[in-house]
Amino acid sequence: MDKIYNISVIGAGHVGLVTAACLAHLGHKVCCMDNNPSKIDLLSKGKIPIYEPGLEEMVLQSMAEDRLFFTGSMEEAVNHGEVIFIAVGTPPRENGEADLSYVENVAREIASLMESYKLIVEKSTVPVETGEKVKNTIKLYVRKNVPFDVASNPEFLREGSAIHDFMNPDRIVIGIDSEKAKRILMDIYKSLNAPIVVTDIKSAELIKHASNSFLAMKISFINAISRICEKVGADVEKVAEGMGLDKRIGREFLNAGIGFGGSCFPKDIDAFIHISESLGYDFRLLKEVKRINDEQRKLVIQKIKDVLWIIKGKKIAIWGVAFKPDTDDIRGAPAIDIIDQLITEGAKVCIYDPQAMENLKTVFDDSRIDYVQDKYQAIHDADCLLIVTEWEEFRNVDFNLMKKKMRFPFIVDGRNIYSSYNLQEKEFIYYGFGKPLPSGVKSQMRK
Numbered sequence: 050m051d052k053i054y055n056i057s058v059i060g061a062g063h064v065g066l067v068t069a070a071c072l073a074h075l076g077h078k079v080c081c082m083d084n085n086p087s088k089i090d091l092l093s094k095g096k097i098p099i100y101e102p103g104l105e106e107m108v109l110q111s112m113a114e115d116r117l118f119f120t121g122s123m124e125e126a127v128n129h130g131e132v133i134f135i136a137v138g139t140p141p142r143e144n145g146e147a148d149l150s151y152v153e154n155v156a157r158e159i160a161s162l163m164e165s166y167k168l169i170v171e172k173s174t175v176p177v178e179t180g181e182k183v184k185n186t187i188k189l190y191v192r193k194n195v196p197f198d199v200a201s202n203p204e205f206l207r208e209g210s211a212i213h214d215f216m217n218p219d220r221i222v223i224g225i226d227s228e229k230a231k232r233i234l235m236d237i238y239k240s241l242n243a244p245i246v247v248t249d250i251k252s253a254e255l256i257k258h259a260s261n262s263f264l265a266m267k268i269s270f271i272n273a274i275s276r277i278c279e280k281v282g283a284d285v286e287k288v289a290e291g292m293g294l295d296k297r298i299g300r301e302f303l304n305a306g307i308g309f310g311g312s313c314f315p316k317d318i319d320a321f322i323h324i325s326e327s328l329g330y331d332f333r334l335l336k337e338v339k340r341i342n343d344e345q346r347k348l349v350i351q352k353i354k355d356v357l358w359i360i361k362g363k364k365i366a367i368w369g370v371a372f373k374p375d376t377d378d379i380r381g382a383p384a385i386d387i388i389d390q391l392i393t394e395g396a397k398v399c400i401y402d403p404q405a406m407e408n409l410k411t412v413f414d415d416s417r418i419d420y421v422q423d424k425y426q427a428i429h430d431a432d433c434l435l436i437v438t439e440w441e442e443f444r445n446v447d448f449n450l451m452k453k454k455m456r457f458p459f460i461v462d463g464r465n466i467y468s469s470y471n472l473q474e475k476e477f478i479y480y481g482f483g484k485p486l487p488s489g490v491k492s493q494m495r496k
């Protein structure tokens with residue numbers, strides 16, 4: 050039987066909660082700690098504060114089998130865990146730099162409460178050399194001469210498929226500087242059938258920033274190609290298919306459209322640009338990745354204007370506001386910028402999203418925005434339907450009904466989900482991204 054560890058996870062956000070639930074599922078005894086009392090209150094009652102498929106069942110099962118509990122007490126968490134994962138937020142500061150104050154706070158608290166050996170593991174995404182700083186902080190604040198190790202174990206899960214990603218990772222990255230830390234982390238992940246990359250702490254930290262930046266770069270690359278496609282009437286999806294079949298390139302993350310958002314890619318790119326600059330390297334490639342991505346959000350508005358000319362007074366229906374499907378997370382979602390531009394131009398915006406509307410209401414509590422509970426209700430009398438998030442329920446739709454409902458049958462498809470249909474035949478004006486324009490339509494954007 051594999052060794053069972055007492056583990057504490059600090060931070061019960063998307064990463065912390067999924068990590069705690071999955072480690073408990075693997076058989077470890079897990080304490081999940083958060084300093085937000087209402088979150089802990091909910092979780093202790095078995096209620097999950099975020100939408101993540103499969104998470105609730107996993108949490109409830111492990112709680113029932115006494116492998117998982119929640120607490121607001123750092124003391125309880127430090128006493129419980131021989132291994133302590135730090136999974137608190139690392140949000141961006143104004144200048145793009147990662148705000149590491151939450152990580153520093155937690156490191157200090159752990160240090161002051163440690164009574165026996167602890168392995169402290171960075172799970173949060175942090176700039177290179179944070180491990181050094183965590184180690185120094187613990188040395189400064191530890192009360193007695195308690196032994197400890199620091200390790201880096203970045204997380205690669207994606208919201209919406211977080212449980213699957215955690216349990217079936219492409220790789221597990223372990224950054225260590227002691228044999229004991231290596232043995233413990235190898236033991237913990239033993240039952241996951243995944244390649245393990247063991248390296249020094251700095252390289253592990255860099256693997257995370259480099260991976261996210263590379264994926265973002267793929268998206269911006271195909272978006273740049275899509276701009277060329279639009280100018281010459283080529284089809285970016287065919288280009289992506291032709292490129293993606295090359296094993297050295299791969300088809301994933303080559304989808305043209307509105308671009309990336311979320312709580313990770315934009316902030317991690319900013320943090321990587323910033324840390325590189327502070328190390329004396331100007332990472333201009335990443336600056337361009339970011340610029341191309343920002344431009345895609347503006348391009349959506351241009352596409353609408355291309356057909357409707359004036360946006361003021363027009364009803365624009367938006368399907369999907371979450372930063373990606375299968376999540377209610379709207380942090381850094383392209384929808385926020387796009388809605389902001391639309392209402393600034395005087396549009397009446399009507400929104401439908403299966404999960405994320407309550408979160409969006411905390412950003413836009415505006416009389417020019419209608420929130421409705423049904424996708425077809427959203428397009429009633431609309432001058433344009435804009436697809437922002439590719440939820441599954443938007444893929445198979447009744448185009449005849451849509452045409453009847455809309456004032457003007459015009460679709461801007463920010464995720465190219467209808468690109469395989471001949472919507473012109475169904476008498477829609479259809480704009481995808483990087484797709485040939487309908488014949489007879491002369492775009493202002495081609496100039």
Ligand code: NAD
Pocket residue numbers: 059060061062063064065082083084085088136137138139151154155172173174175204205206207208312313
């Ligand atoms: P989050 O904001 O959803 O959760 C962070 C949690 O930490 C919150 O519940 C907060 O209350 C808690 N917290 C903050 N300070 C604390 C303290 N002093 N003590 C106890 N709890 C504290 O963040 P997240 O999305 O889970 O991301 C966490 C980290 O993981 C970030 O560095 C992020 O970049 C990284 N990451 C996120 C994802 C993702 O898809 N969300 C994927 C991989 C990596």
